[in-house]
Amino acid sequence: MMSHCLDINPEPTDLEQILSDCRETLKYCVKTGHPHFFNQLSTGIDVIGMAGTWLAASANTNMFTYEVAPVFTLMEEVIFTHMRNLIGWQDVDAIFVPGGALSNLYGVLLARHHAMPEVKRAGLSGDKRPVVFTSEQSHFSIKRAAAILGIGTDNVVFVRCLGNGKMDLQDLHEKLRASQQAGAVPIMINATCGTTVLGAFDPLPELADLCEQYGIWLHLDAAWGGGALLTRDYKYLFQGIERADSITWNPHKMMGVPLQCSAFLTKHKGLMKMCNGMGATYLFQTDKHYDVSYDTGDMSIQCGRHNDVLKLWLMWKAKGDLGFEEQISKNFQLAAYFRDKVKERAGFHLVLDKIEAPNVCFWYLPPSWRTRAIEKVKHAHLHEVAPLVKAKMMESGGLMVQYQPLGDLPNLFRVAVSNPSLTTRDLDYILEEIDHLGKEIPLPPDWDDETLRDNRH
Amino acid sequence: MMSHCLDINPEPTDLEQILSDCRETLKYCVKTGHPHFFNQLSTGIDVIGMAGTWLAASANTNMFTYEVAPVFTLMEEVIFTHMRNLIGWQDVDAIFVPGGALSNLYGVLLARHHAMPEVKRAGLSGDKRPVVFTSEQSHFSIKRAAAILGIGTDNVVFVRCLGNGKMDLQDLHEKLRASQQAGAVPIMINATCGTTVLGAFDPLPELADLCEQYGIWLHLDAAWGGGALLTRDYKYLFQGIERADSITWNPHKMMGVPLQCSAFLTKHKGLMKMCNGMGATYLFQTDKHYDVSYDTGDMSIQCGRHNDVLKLWLMWKAKGDLGFEEQISKNFQLAAYFRDKVKERAGFHLVLDKIEAPNVCFWYLPPSWRTRAIEKVKHAHLHEVAPLVKAKMMESGGLMVQYQPLGDLPNLFRVAVSNPSLTTRDLDYILEEIDHLGKEIPLPPDWDDETLRDNRH
Numbered sequence: 001m002m003s004h005c006l007d008i009n010p011e012p013t014d015l016e017q018i019l020s021d022c023r024e025t026l027k028y029c030v031k032t033g034h035p036h037f038f039n040q041l042s043t044g045i046d047v048i049g050m051a052g053t054w055l056a057a058s059a060n061t062n063m064f065t066y067e068v069a070p071v072f073t074l075m076e077e078v079i080f081t082h083m084r085n086l087i088g089w090q091d092v093d094a095i096f097v098p099g100g101a102l103s104n105l106y107g108v109l110l111a112r113h114h115a116m117p118e119v120k121r122a123g124l125s126g127d128k129r130p131v132v133f134t135s136e137q138s139h140f141s142i143k144r145a146a147a148i149l150g151i152g153t154d155n156v157v158f159v160r161c162l163g164n165g166k167m168d169l170q171d172l173h174e175k176l177r178a179s180q181q182a183g184a185v186p187i188m189i190n191a192t193c194g195t196t197v198l199g200a201f202d203p204l205p206e207l208a209d210l211c212e213q214y215g216i217w218l219h220l221d222a223a224w225g226g227g228a229l230l231t232r233d234y235k236y237l238f239q240g241i242e243r244a245d246s247i248t249w250n251p252h253k254m255m256g257v258p259l260q261c262s263a264f265l266t267k268h269k270g271l272m273k274m275c276n277g278m279g280a281t282y283l284f285q286t287d288k289h290y291d292v293s294y295d296t297g298d299m300s301i302q303c304g305r306h307n308d309v310l311k312l313w314l315m316w317k318a319k320g321d322l323g324f325e326e327q328i329s330k331n332f333q334l335a336a337y338f339r340d341k342v343k344e345r346a347g348f349h350l351v352l353d354k355i356e357a358p359n360v361c362f363w364y365l366p367p368s369w370r371t372r373a374i375e376k377v378k379h380a381h382l383h384e385v386a387p388l389v390k391a392k393m394m395e396s397g398g399l400m401v402q403y404q405p406l407g408d409l410p411n412l413f414r415v416a417v418s419n420p421s422l423t424t425r426d427l428d429y430i431l432e433e434i435d436h437l438g439k440e441i442p443l444p445p446d447w448d449d450e451t452l453r454d455n456r457h
Numbered sequence: 458m459m460s461h462c463l464d465i466n467p468e469p470t471d472l473e474q475i476l477s478d479c480r481e482t483l484k485y486c487v488k489t490g491h492p493h494f495f496n497q498l499s500t501g502i503d504v505i506g507m508a509g510t511w512l513a514a515s516a517n518t519n520m521f522t523y524e525v526a527p528v529f530t531l532m533e534e535v536i537f538t539h540m541r542n543l544i545g546w547q548d549v550d551a552i553f554v555p556g557g558a559l560s561n562l563y564g565v566l567l568a569r570h571h572a573m574p575e576v577k578r579a580g581l582s583g584d585k586r587p588v589v590f591t592s593e594q595s596h597f598s599i600k601r602a603a604a605i606l607g608i609g610t611d612n613v614v615f616v617r618c619l620g621n622g623k624m625d626l627q628d629l630h631e632k633l634r635a636s637q638q639a640g641a642v643p644i645m646i647n648a649t650c651g652t653t654v655l656g657a658f659d660p661l662p663e664l665a666d667l668c669e670q671y672g673i674w675l676h677l678d679a680a681w682g683g684g685a686l687l688t689r690d691y692k693y694l695f696q697g698i699e700r701a702d703s704i705t706w707n708p709h710k711m712m713g714v715p716l717q718c719s720a721f722l723t724k725h726k727g728l729m730k731m732c733n734g735m736g737a738t739y740l741f742q743t744d745k746h747y748d749v750s751y752d753t754g755d756m757s758i759q760c761g762r763h764n765d766v767l768k769l770w771l772m773w774k775a776k777g778d779l780g781f782e783e784q785i786s787k788n789f790q791l792a793a794y795f796r797d798k799v800k801e802r803a804g805f806h807l808v809l810d811k812i813e814a815p816n817v818c819f820w821y822l823p824p825s826w827r828t829r830a831i832e833k834v835k836h837a838h839l840h841e842v843a844p845l846v847k848a849k850m851m852e853s854g855g856l857m858v859q860y861q862p863l864g865d866l867p868n869l870f871r872v873a874v875s876n877p878s879l880t881t882r883d884l885d886y887i888l889e890e891i892d893h894l895g896k897e898i899p900l901p902p903d904w905d906d907e908t909l910r911d912n913r914h
Binding site for chain 2: 006007008009010011012013015017018021022025026028029030032033039040042045048050051053054055057058059060061062067068069070071072074075078079082098099100101102105109112119120121122123124125126127129130139140141143144146147148149150151152153154155196197252258259260276278280281282283285287288289290301302303304305306307310313314316317318319320321322323387388390391394400402403404405406411
């Protein structure tokens with residue numbers, strides 16, 4: 001389909017052509033539901049979830065008030081109470097948000113409001129310089145939230161990570177102290193529960209202790225990891241979660257709910273409305289003849305809000321907690337299977353042996369490169385391999401796996417398991433296919449000049 | 458359906474029960490597509506648009522990169538180029554946003570970045586106090602954006618409106634001057650093109666002149682009015698639009714596209730990426746083997762982004778510009794019809810005779826109240842009527858019309874025409890039904906103590 005076929009014209013198009021356009025669109029779009037699509041953390045397609053999306057589209061409901069969204073507002077309450085119980089809080093305020101980045105923005109915004117409530121009215125005056133702490137492997141949305149909220153990216157302190165992707169507590173200690181000594185006001189620590197690349201979990205009990213000590217907000221970015229709370233075998237990763245002040249949890253990732261479905265939750269009931277409420281009289285009339293405490297709109301940074309709850313509610317109802325537990329546990333088991341396969345196979349090299357979230361990261365060495373141990377391959381060379389393989393992957397179209405650098409580490413592949421229809425055969429295929437696509441990649445011209453450098457892995 | 462039926466259980470629910478739940482959900486949810494639903498600016502249901510939503514759900518695409526969303530990224534480019542042409546700009550950067558409130562936040566954010574680019578990095582220091590100007594009848598999302606962005610609601614200057622709902626230029630002049638004299642830094646004027654209640658258009662040419670004079674950003678909140686750009690008869694309302702720096706335009710309102718579909722556009726190509734870009738290497742790899750300038754994710758304040766373009770593209774393709782022109786012109790014609798009916802009918806009193814957007818606002822006097830001219834009814838009494846009628850409306854379930862106060866004016870009803878399936882009979886029904894629901898409302902106990910007050914209308 002060429003770009004000019006997409007053009008909009010003054011005249012209407014007939015139904016025949018529209019149907020053909022629909023077919024073409026589906027033909028050329030990336031098959032994110034296919035078990036060989038691993039490019040993102042949201043993969044697969046759940047039939048009940050899709051039905052929920054279709055139903056929500058038919059109802060076409062805007063979520064700002066109980067008046068227009070009575071059933072869906074109650075569904076939200078049921079879901080959030082259920083999530084609260086899984087977390088272990090006494091109280092909850094929560095909202096569905098268009099994506100984890102904005103959920104994390106809510107976290108930083110509430111932390112700012114908690115530390116400096118006058119900012120809502122007076123703005124940031126420079127009297128206090130708020131500072132946010134997060135790991136260098138945390139999601140970029142924390143940094144961007146600081147930019148948006150007027151805190152500034154210079155006031156995001158990136159804490160070093162250990163080799164396993166977890167926050168280095170020693171480094172955090174020092175940076176907190178240094179920040180206070182420099183006259184800044186630490187307002188929050190963001191802990192990641194399932195980092196984007198390695199899938200690491202930051203140490204919650206220790207971070208909660210520190211937050212208590214400094215009297216600051218603990219936000220959890222569990223966008224990816226959140227689903228593990230539903231499993232008996234993997235919820236240990238969340239030990240200490242009940243001490244968090246706020247949490248980002250995206251059911252559209254590990255739970256396989258269709259896009260978009262991201263929840264932001266806080267245990268500080270009433271704070272979201274204090275932070276975001278504007279009391280617009282045209283929408284939130286307090287003289288309505290029903291209980292307006294059900295109106296959720298004034299807690300939100302949006303006005304109109306899409307119905308993201310129905311698909312999740314239907315899926316949860318259909319599967320039950322036990323169904324979700326089974327589905328999510330399988331992700332972890334398959335990831336462990338794949339980790340072992342990568343470890344065994346010639347030319348593939350694990351970045352981490354011990355995985356937490358179902359992320360498996362690895363480097364690939366083409367056959368002619370294997371005369372040298374991977375530790376002796378120059379980073380600059382290894383860095384070129386993944387983009388070359390990815391380019392061939394996109395040409396041949398049989399597989400889609402994400403690659404990225406990570407700190408000092410050269411480009412690495414990440415396979416994250418979230419598609420419920422995945423089998424071990426699909427995972428075996430990844431290795432076969434990458435080996436197939438990469439087999440002809442020649443040695444770099446300066447291969448023989450290779451000298452051992454400071455290669456960390 | 459009672460709240461405990463909504464509960465989530467450990468065990469799965471069978472398909473029979475799920476289907477029954479779906480039926481119950483549809484039964485109890487508000488019929489926003491019904492021609493007697495006037496509660497919000499988004500009404501009606503377009504079949505092609507709904508098909509687009511269903512198709513997008515099946516594709517389940519996340520819009521951050523060209524790599525995963527090639528077709529939909531090109532569709533966005535086609536749509537935004539088309540919108541740019543309607544606006545009359547040479548260049549455009551644009552993005553679909555989850556709702557008009559966040560689109561307006563983009564407007565204030567870009568204005569802040571334009572005036573104070575160092576804030577992204579350093580945060581707001583208090584050296585300069587940025588101030589935003591908007592009318593007292595503009596949408597509350599401008600004020601909330603100032604709270605979120607660290608500007609503070611105290612630094613939003615509300616400009617008085619004239620009786621017709623348009624910004625009072627004299628008042629704006631004085632407040633701009635006073636603000637500068639107080640040492641503040643005006644950074645933007647927000648002009649509303651179709652206010653939420655009255656549907657008024659602020660005077661763009663004069664506001665553009667002022668923005669030029671002060672060297673500040675002109676943002677247009679055309680969330681509601683935007684669709685009128687597609688009509689030959691009503692686009693005169695947008696005279697001067699090409700001088701705006703940024704525009705919010707919600708196709709999910711006047712164009713009848715299913716929720717959500719809101720566009721934010723700016724003529725400053727490249728500025729969105731400068732403002733919001735974080736260059737996250739795990740997602741926006743610059744060593745990808747294709748033209749990464751198609752990647753839209755780093756312009757956005759989101760990370761993952763829902764596919765909101767397909768439904769709009771399909772509808773635009775199906776209708777053509779001419780089809781949209783006809784649909785939207787009809788909204789204006791029906792609103793004029795309804796305005797005339799309100800004017801003629803006993804007990805109904807127009808707030809504004811001359812309407813711009815298809816909004817008709819009115820007060821209702823129950824029969825026993827009509828011995829007195831509306832000008833002589835105490836505001837406090839008139840204020841009670843709409844909530845009483847609305848309560849009966851919600852009980853009987855045959856009609857849904859929004860009411861709200863407006864500045865000093867008592868609660869008034871607003872009928873906004875956006876449902877393409879509307880006929881004059883549906884509009885006649887509103888008056889019949891309100892008269893029916895309100896006919897028994899008794900005189901207030903202190904009716905006879907009534908003394909003439911300063912009633913503006």
